[in-house]
Amino acid sequence: MVNFLLIFIGLSFTQIAADEIKVAVASNFYPAMKEIVLQYELKQSQSSENHNIVLISGSSGKHYAQILNGAPFDIFFSADKVRPILLEKKGISETGSRFTYALGKLVLWSSLDGFVEKDERLYSNDSRFLAIANPRIAPYGVAAREALISLNLWEDLQSRLVRGENIAQTFQFVNSGNAKLGFISYSQLMNPSYPVAGSFWEVPQTLYTPIEQQVVLLKKSSLAKDFLSFIESDESLNIISKYGYDLP
Template sequence: MSMRMALPLLLVAAGATIVAAQADADEIRVAVASNFAETMSEISGRFEAATGHKVTLISGSTGKHYAQISNGAPFDVFFAADARRPELLERAGLAEPASRFTYAVGKLVLWSPHADYVDAKAKVLERGDFRHLAIANPKLAPYGRAAQEVLRARGLWRALNSRIVRGENVGQAFQFVRSGNAELGFVAYSQLKRPDQAFQGSMWEVPQILYTPIEQQAVSLKSSNVARAFMSFVRSDEALVIIRDYGYSTP
């Protein structure tokens, strides 16, 4: 075969390879708890680079995502901030059988952006020398429910109720504190522990005995090769290192 004939054939073959690769690429819609959004952004970026698939992240409160999924929202996988909602979806037949797993265990902290504001035993809560305390909505967000448990354990839930500002999710609670609308708040440790940023402010790492463990589970909502590949990637050593770097424990 002459070079004149071979070149067009090579170009056609190359073009076919590109088209095939594009055809193999697909999109996955991921509903993710707000506390895990930044961690998931890094994980999904690695997945996109490795596979060519596109990952669209929709972050929000676990309770709101659960309601949306129950009403037919077109998500492919769900990364909750608790174990209860994924289990309920599984029981209702809205999740792929045997796809549910624990991907992280969250940690609750009391945080203020001001140095020395939150002491080692969080006595600032008893002193009450603040106007507003931010938490996530206990009815929607597992981190909010954990914060409520802590305040009740210390006998402060009723006493501080009028000063509590509730975010729809722990991301909003974090923003309330960071913006100065609340002097302190119960947030996720992962929101403060960044691999590339130094910690600022003061915090109290809440003893685990004071709240129900925040076991965060994921579940597949649709049967697809891309969803299975993504869930497998999240459980890979590469992803687990990222998850731990952001302050979570892993199973």
Template sequence: MLSICHKAIALAAAAMLSLPVMADEVQVAVAANFTAPMQDIAAQFAKDTGHVAKLSFGATGKFYAQISHGAPFEVFLAADSKTPAKLDAENATVPGARFTYAKGTLVLWSKDDKTVDAKGEVLKTSKAPHLAIANPKTAPYGTAAIQTMTKLGVMDSWQSRLVQGENIAQTYQFVATGNAPLGFVALSQVFKDGKVTSGSAWIVPQDMHDPILQDAVLLKKGESNAAAKALLEYLKGSKAHAIIESYGYGL
């Protein structure tokens, strides 16, 4: 009887070990500039771990407001380092979990092949009716665009012709649809595997604006979520890094 009992226990244990690990979901707020790479990373993350990353895209400033008012996000991938640091100071994050996942690059872009020259001289000569930028109050890429134009001494000539997108995704749409002949967007929106995929572009030198260091944080709501912690670790790994770099980001 004892041996039969032991055998039954062993079989039950073996059956439990053979069961798949339960996958979890994680709610992720993602800066709009990181849309394409994060979609690729989330797909690979699901394939490798079984966990599902539920992604929401938007402006960093708006996500900050939503998180401060209790939005159910567990991981936040911001477009800057200041906003996550602010959330750290407000005890909205898990201490010690913040890190820079990507270094962003600003680009002046037009869907037309001949509008933008390789040195950005078009900013000094163009009579275009509109130039699109992201809202500098909520989107770090918008701040970088203002800093670039100020440093070039062209801010005054463009001031009345600026059109602002709510975030960098809407800014890209203004240019892609031709509503603005050119605009400052994230390189990742027009770049893949070492080249600009369409139109004409000037990749803005990094010394023209403050560094766009994009930080990730584990929010308090994700503190006990295995998928949230796994995603942040995955972002530090070689597979995620390869995807990030393929879209023109630095690490």
């Protein structure tokens, strides 16, 4: 009887430990995702099941490289659609799991009130540094580069550019005052928990390729599939919209 009880407890602990997913999230979406996870856990709180969703924030490019190298992620929320499409083509993601969860917007931001009105500060010399996310690994960096190319400023501003590893680091460059200007995600200014001061210009979407943020399922599990279904629920869509994203 004692041995049976020990076996039963052991199986129960194994089930609890297995009921966990690791979710790789693009830096721009991390604050919104934290709130979505809280809502999901609240909804599941009446259930006897024990869910654990581990969020890993970083640039989409780094997450993509980690996935190719075997990182144990269950879901990947990218800040673009390029990498999810590549994972699908390589057979690394689950077929048919890819969809757009948010449409991002690029802004030129300064932590100084009244400093940014339109794009005129990009043409002046009163801002020593201009922060952007690294275009090699961050989709919002790609959008910033495209906008500057559209404005015929990319080559002229090379000596003033400082590149963040991801959009969160780019935000910190500007927020700390190390750079007076930076291209960031509009969602970073819309975080309800952290009101952001300063001034910004919403970059016309005609100047850059639409930022279509997509997600893919990397490993099948009932928890991962249920969580992805929740992402498309009204509760999640309301949160996504609240954080400044357009809905697909």
